[in-house]
Amino acid sequence: MIPFLDMKSVYAELKPELDAAYARVMESGWFVLGKEVEAFEAEYAAFCGAKHCVGLANGLEALELVLRAWNLGAGDEVIVPSNTYIATWLAVTAVGAKVVPVEPTPGGPNIDPDRIEAALTSRTRAIMPVHLYGEPADMDTIMALAAKHGLKVIEDVAQAQGARVRGRRTGSLGDAGAHSFFPSKNIGAFGDGGAVTTDDAALAERLRVLRNYGSRVKYVNLERGYNSRLDELQAAFLRAKLPKLDAWNERRRVIAARYDDKLADIPGLGLPRVPQWAEPVWHLYVVRTNRRADLVKTLEKQGIGSLIHYPIPPHLQQAYADLGQGKGSYPLAEELADTVLSLPMGPHMPVEAVDEVAKVVRETLRT
Numbered sequence: 001m002i003p004f005l006d007m008k009s010v011y012a013e014l015k016p017e018l019d020a021a022y023a024r025v026m027e028s029g030w031f032v033l034g035k036e037v038e039a040f041e042a043e044y045a046a047f048c049g050a051k052h053c054v055g056l057a058n059g060l061e062a063l064e065l066v067l068r069a070w071n072l073g074a075g076d077e078v079i080v081p082s083n084t085y086i087a088t089w090l091a092v093t094a095v096g097a098k099v100v101p102v103e104p105t106p107g108g109p110n111i112d113p114d115r116i117e118a119a120l121t122s123r124t125r126a127i128m129p130v131h132l133y134g135e136p137a138d139m140d141t142i143m144a145l146a147a148k149h150g151l152k153v154i155e156d157v158a159q160a161q162g163a164r165v166r167g168r169r170t171g172s173l174g175d176a177g178a179h180s181f182f183p184s185k186n187i188g189a190f191g192d193g194g195a196v197t198t199d200d201a202a203l204a205e206r207l208r209v210l211r212n213y214g215s216r217v218k219y220v221n222l223e224r225g226y227n228s229r230l231d232e233l234q235a236a237f238l239r240a241k242l243p244k245l246d247a248w249n250e251r252r253r254v255i256a257a258r259y260d261d262k263l264a265d266i267p268g269l270g271l272p273r274v275p276q277w278a279e280p281v282w283h284l285y286v287v288r289t290n291r292r293a294d295l296v297k298t299l300e301k302q303g304i305g306s307l308i309h310y311p312i313p314p315h316l317q318q319a320y321a322d323l324g325q326g327k328g329s330y331p332l333a334e335e336l337a338d339t340v341l342s343l344p345m346g347p348h349m350p351v352e353a354v355d356e357v358a359k360v361v362r363e364t365l366r367t
């Protein structure tokens, strides 16, 4: 049995630290917006190489509140990837702005910067690149485009905590970075959590107000805000995990390199190809094959977990049927949705398990 992601080993590895974090918060009697969140914000900002971090309730609201803080709404357009998790799009439509999808590079997974310029209009306000599967998007090109056209850039860092572009961390490359600490992310809470990193002090301050009912001083409300706060317990757990993040990402690199090696030269199998300038963190190891259904079935029979990220692109979801973008609107995203498969991956996966998965993949695709 090889699980898709081993969620239990983290507690085995960090039990003393996590138990101490739990006890610290329980004994403090303070559970929302306190010392743990403040300390985590400072530590995570330093980790990302950003000046500010604001802890929020989840990744979706991290994306959404940045757009609110920039006063985006009806009549504004935001460039988003056609190939992404639906949360990216939900943040844009939640503020009433229009999603303008742009296709990925030919092999995927990330937005193709060469296609962005053609999608810009006089209403475009922001670009929202996603570092999908832990692979950084082409931020150098995107930032140059944004500067040229006077646009804001918000990175969706949900799958790429710790990744780098030429030595600089994701979350410090755009005007803002939105992070998710959903349990299965590279650094996850034991529940929901999120954050925004930015060098913009005014943006950070506005987010602190927005996350707390629009209030800076208790019972004095400056604007109509939200309740979107990272809680003390989750912040304390994240503080226990953060010192391990680089080592865990390094373990993921070892697993990915082993897959690359063991899955080489299999006819009909596409492997992830990462650009030279990118230092990915392998949130997922995603292969492509036209024989996906066969492969899933065989893996399952051998007790090997696999998942599809994602089987239906946002534009074909019922949630966005009203946009009228039917099949054929974004053929590259659609082809990826039909062919991608994520193999088991995680910092606690034994290397021998990679060999076993690879053997089953090779045998299945040979016949």
Ligand SMILES: *Cc1c(COP(=O)(O)O)cnc(C)c1O
Pocket: 058, 059, 060, 061, 084, 085, 087, 088, 130, 156, 158, 159, 179, 180, 181, 182, 192, 193, 194
């Ligand atoms: C997980 C994820 C989100 C949303 O994060 P939540 O914390 O679950 O709200 C956004 N974008 C991407 C690409 C994600 O993978």
